Amino acid sequence: MTVDLNKDTLLCMSLSGRPSNIGTRFHNYLYEELGLNFAYKAFTTDDVPAAIAGIRALGIRGCGVSMPFKEQVIAHVDVMHDSASAIESVNTIVNEAGILHAYNTDYQAVANLLRENNVDTSLSVAVAGSGGMAKAVVAAVRDTGFTDVTVVARNKAAGSALADQYGFTWKQDLGEMSPGVLINATPIGMAGGAESESLSFPDVAVRSAEVVFDVVAMPVNTPLIRLATELGKTVITGGSVIALQAAEQFVLYTGVRPTPEQIQRASEYSRA
Numbered sequence: 001m002t003v004d005l006n007k008d009t010l011l012c013m014s015l016s017g018r019p020s021n022i023g024t025r026f027h028n029y030l031y032e033e034l035g036l037n038f039a040y041k042a043f044t045t046d047d048v049p050a051a052i053a054g055i056r057a058l059g060i061r062g063c064g065v066s067m068p069f070k071e072q073v074i075a076h077v078d079v080m081h082d083s084a085s086a087i088e089s090v091n092t093i094v095n096e097a098g099i100l101h102a103y104n105t106d107y108q109a110v111a112n113l114l115r116e117n118n119v120d121t122s123l124s125v126a127v128a129g130s131g132g133m134a135k136a137v138v139a140a141v142r143d144t145g146f147t148d149v150t151v152v153a154r155n156k157a158a159g160s161a162l163a164d165q166y167g168f169t170w171k172q173d174l175g176e177m178s179p180g181v182l183i184n185a186t187p188i189g190m191a192g193g194a195e196s197e198s199l200s201f202p203d204v205a206v207r208s209a210e211v212v213f214d215v216v217a218m219p220v221n222t223p224l225i226r227l228a229t230e231l232g233k234t235v236i237t238g239g240s241v242i243a244l245q246a247a248e249q250f251v252l253y254t255g256v257r258p259t260p261e262q263i264q265r266a267s268e269y270s271r272a
Contacts, residue, residue: 016066062253070132089132109244123180189222
């Protein structure tokens with residue numbers, strides 16, 4: 001698939017600690033199918049302030065923000081919309097004539113997936129992580145109706161603060177707990193990382209859980225998802241998260257809402 005670039009092409013981009021081709025292929029597929037003069041490119045950075053300044057200075061239309069930058073970008077945007085300000089985490093920046101607007105579409109994607117998979121809200125939940133993605137997950141879990149939730153995080157200050165914000169519990173590790181729902185919102189299992197072959201939850205906890213949800217999208221079949229699938233658990237993957245949140249980003253960038261069928265085709269193409 002090729003993009004015909006010209007002087008009027010609007011550029012969208014992403015910032016990620018470990019860029020993948022998923023978002024690039026997803027957005028560019030839909031730009032071509034819908035005949036939109038846009039192009040999308042993935043980047044990483046070790047200078048967040050300069051990267052965000054570049055978005056403003058160069059008139060880049062939109063930017064998707066992934067781990068570990070979801071909180072770092074907050075100081076450099078102009079308008080925090082409710083979806084981002086409520087959880088102090090940004091995954092989408094939209095440039096409106098030099099004014100940078102921040103949103104979070106991760107939250108809605110996670111909430112929608114929990115509902116679509118009919119996850120029983122009476123089940124206990126453990127969420128691994130305390131960063132920007134974990135904030136979106138914990139807020140979505142609360143707003144979907146779950147009440148017995150534990151935030152499992154190595155960082156005591158961040159983990160306990162996140163748990164306290166929603167009236168939940170914090171633990172440094174899962175210990176002997178066996179929650180019904182396990183949700184990984186850390187980079188554990190992500191391709192290219194030091195823990196790419198690690199499980200984000202103990203084996204015994206995965207075996208006792210009913211639902212396993214991993215937000216890591218690259219690869220879709222993380223060690224956690226592979227084990228849960230082998231055990232016959234209900235699984236929700238990061239591939240599903242990235243497709244739903246990317247679709248909402250697409251609307252914010254372009255003002256055009258693709259059909260569910262177009263989103264499905266773009267999602268399949270992005271992971272081919």
